[in-house]
Amino acid sequence: MLPAELIEQCIACYKAFQPNKMTIDSHIEVFLASIDCADEGDEVFIKQVVYGCIRFKKLNKINLTALYFKHGTEVSREDYHLYMVFSYLTIIRLEDMGVPVFRKFVFAQDYQKMFVWLSFIFNTQTLNKWMKEEWCRIFDEQFVEDELIARLVRNIPEMSEVIERLRELASTKEADDVASEEGQKKKIETTKVEPFNLSKARPRAIPEPFPIYLENPYKKPIPKSVHAPDGDGTIKKVEEARMQAKEESLKKLAKAKGPELEMPKLSTKKEVRKGKYKGALQEAHEKEMEEKTRYIPANPKDPAPALAAANKQAIRLNTAAVLREDALLRKKQEEEAALINKYESELRDDSEYYEWQAKMRDLDERKRLEGVEQRRIQMLLTDENAKEARIQNERDNHRFAAEMRAESAAIRALHKAEQEEVLVLKQKLVEDIKESEKNVKPAMQAVVEQKMLMGMELREETRRLEEENKRRMAIEEERRMDIVRQIKALECLPADKSAHFDPTTASEDSKHLLEAMSMAELAERLAIEKEKAATREKERRNEIVQSKQEREQDLMQRVEQIRRIRDIRQQDAKEQRRRQQEKEAQEKAIKWRIRQEAQVELQAKIEEKRKIRLDEEEKLKEEMRQIEIKKQFLAAGAAQVEEKKFKELEAGAERKLHDLQARERKEHQKALEAMREDVKNRKRVQKKKVEAKEKFHTEYEERFEEDMAAMVDDFGTSHAEKRKTVSITRDFESALQDKKVVRDPNKHLTNVRSVSTARSIREAQLTTAESMRSRKLTGGTRATSVRDDVTMRATAR
Template identity: 30%
Template sequence: TKGIRNLSKGRDNASQHIFVHESTLNVAEEKFVLETLAGCIEYKSLLDVVVNAFFARDGRHCLISERNLYIVICYLATFQLEELGLQNFSRIVKSLDTVKMHKFLRFFFNALYLNTWIKDEWSQLYDSLYVKENWIDPLLRWQPKVQQLIEQLADKLSSRTTDVKMSTVTQPKEFNLTVPKPRAIPVPLPVPVLEKSPPVPPSTYKPPKEKKQLEKIKTKNRQKAEVSILCTCYVLFFLLIICSIDNLPIKLNAAAILREGALYQRKMEQELQRIENLLRGTGDPSEFLEWQKQMRGKDLEEQLAEIEYRRLQGKLSHEEAVLAHQNVIQENKKKADLMREEKAELMHEYAERCLQEQKEMRELVEKVVEGHKNAKQAKLKLQKYKQQIVQEVCEENRELLRQALEEEEEKLKKKYELIQQIRAIESLPILKQKFVDLTETGGHGLICEMSIVELRERLALLREAQKAAEEEKRDQIIQDKQAKEQLLLDKLDQISIFRAELGRAAALNSMRRKTSQEQNSALL
């Protein structure tokens, strides 16, 4: 139905001369129009080959809306030229646009095109023997006579162009121009004298006073800082000397206190462990060291043996991989031999199948040749069948058009009602003041919906909970800080005790050394 609609609308010249209203045609003309329409639909794929090629090669500047024109002319030249005769065909062609018909007929009735690609393309759609006997050969027989028609169209075009050229030729006339007067030489304008620019002020290349003052202040501040750093270094040096002489306590930070406390704690634990070992009667550790050395030697020998075992295992796995690779190669060779044998069998079967298909094709060609003998009877039956199809299609088109009109009317009624409803809504007065109830929800259908009052209450509760958590966290921080300070104080007390004990032990050692020296000197 789409193809009939496109061909029956008749936007081009062919539809104006061939497809006219049924009321202005007699029975013979109506029959011819319907046969042409049915033939264009039936052989659409065949005609599209020629028309598409024409638009791609010679008809690049032709309009796409003229496509149906070329389809109809191609159908008449291919299928109806015998029945129409050259005189009627020429009358139809000459009634159309001369340029378009000359270009299309010169393209279609080219003997080289008919014998080469047109024949090949049509043979892909229909049987090649049928195409050659029924379509290509008749077109080649009509080609000399159609060539005379093409030459007549060319003469008509050339005569039209000569008439246009002769009518548009103009005779040149000489212009009546006045002689221009010679131009006077313009007086040169005086050169303007430029005023002297003021000199550059000396302050441009001199640094500002503020910069010098800033540099002086910087140097003074740097000198003061260096002097203060030297003074602090000397003070610290003398304080260290005094502390080392008098063994005065030095102020420590928290990390130093904890570090020194851990050091003294570790020393005390080591000393206690040494005393316990002495009380248990622990002997010389040389035996333990010898045993440890022997065990390390044994571990080293076991590691070397393990490495050698792994090396031998890797060598064996490599040899196994080589053997497996050789086995795979042999299996692949066997598979390749089997595939060659299968391929040879398949090729033999394919050759037998091809011979059988060729035999079937010969039989089919013979049947087709026999069927072509009864072509006229089949053609009459086909024409009757086509007429019946066209009548059915026309009835279907009328029914579809009626349904489409009813649907459009229904849509227009609905649109008119909708527009009336919109206008009625727009005519209602608009309330500018909006009354908001803070206790009502938005009505959006959400699970977590709440009113503005409830939201404010929840926010107040959240703020109170947050404030309580902050107070609790602040109290915890103060408690942790106090506990840390108490721990540092305990560590300082412990460090002072350790230092006092170490000082007392050092004094005792020095007194022992002095007494031993005095005794030695007395003996000497």
């Protein structure tokens, strides 16, 4: 096959594979048999490509996702499988195939598609930036760097010529030039067979479909009374009988009620229209409209009577509901009877204990509410302590962060030094691996040849077994046809179809049976059995009716008992609800009283502190006033006055200190418990922090040692590969530049001239600016003409 056909067959085989129906081996064998591939090399190629695409499915998916993301406007989704096949061939099989063979497959496809793919995959920036990180998620990093990326980088110089050639073919060259340069002969266009351009016949006019009226078979016939109301006189007779029955009923009512009162007859509608009762009708109409439009204020009714009436109404229960409620009542009665028996046997009642328990619970609830209020007051006092603790914690965190930053800087410096050592070790390891890879290709070639021989032997054995199976099936088919012919010959023989039946005698075939009987005897026995079955059915019916009556009587008794118990429990529930409401009201009052007492106590404390503070301020003002007065009257004894003033101030300060200490002592006693709890919590938190910090340092040192060892290895390999990549890239760029110069020397000369011109202009600008600066510094002025100014500006440009 040609290269293009091989790629198409690989894509078709991959698309047709259904893993939920067939294995990959069976699918490839069926596919190869369907296309009649005669060349074993082509079969091996298709197998290897399909196997590789399935095995490296994740790798291909990553490559194609990056390709469609970066070159989304240049590639089509229809070519997904084409790029997948070339992804496998380029990354995995390029060195096995060789660049010349791979070149044939590339130039057999569309040039634009292949140019986009090869320029994408043979790019060091793409490999290191886009591909490496994603490939390391599914493969080992060393395998990615040493095998995948290194293999592509080694082939960049050879593939650059292919990429440049594809660029030229895709952009500037015509299809004829491409065919001639690649050694392909231009095909001569042959005459295409086309039908004669005959005029088409006009379509025939289709007649309009005529309506088909189908009668509804389920529709009842129209009664005759619709078309003829009287019909046969039946309706008239019915109407006369109805009027007669109405008159007889009125006569009977008249006899029962007595004589009728005489009432004035109202006028007919005709007389009303004439205007006799027009005013009366108008007034009646106005009253009716007023009644309809009258505003009725909202008067919500109490729903209690309606609910009470609804509760009094009996609810009809079915059998299942009655039995369930009766079982529930019996269960409760048994529990109550068990309690009574227990009391009789033990002579002890638990009601006093339960009452004591309820009282203790109420007392505990009151204490709990008082404790809640007390803690709320204490929380106001401990708020400031919590603020100070938070500020101190922030300072400790800032200091700890500064220490960690300094330690991280030292670790980074050590890490950088160790990476350089790892780089040298990895370079040596890469050289050893390359030496070991040289012996892989001969071994793989031997394995492929051995597998080809085994495949040929297996196909020969399969062909032989199929021939034997066909011969065996032919013999079996001949035997079956012989049996069928014998059966048909037997069926063609005539048969005796005469039959003689005697109902009074038993059949000859059943005489050896003990219970054999004639048809007449069977009919008699059947009649007897039917009579017995009817008698049993009648007796069973009587039993069912009697049991049903007994069950209904039992249900009626249970319903009556349920009704009585419901009335009793309804009264108990009302009483219990009333007691519960009273209890809730008492609890609400107690809570409100405790709350008020706590508020009053808090307000009293606040007022007491305010009063003490105001008294101290007033005393201090009074003392200062007295001191000022004494200063005025005792100006001569300033020293004595000063001493006395100092003593009074000292005494006032002592009094103030004494009062403050007493007040602080009381407050300290109240806040002591909260402070102790706060100190315990802080110690516990600090201890956990210290433990977490020690654990973090220990784990950090262990991870750091492991990461440093791994990083040393990785850094050595990556540094060697980068140096090699840089050298290869520089060689490639210099070679590419030389090729461009050889290909288009005029363009190169233009670029050189533009660069030299730009440099000369730049030097002129710098010279002019330097001369202007020197003139400004010396302070000298020089008159320039317009011609000189224009010349200078042109030179600068």
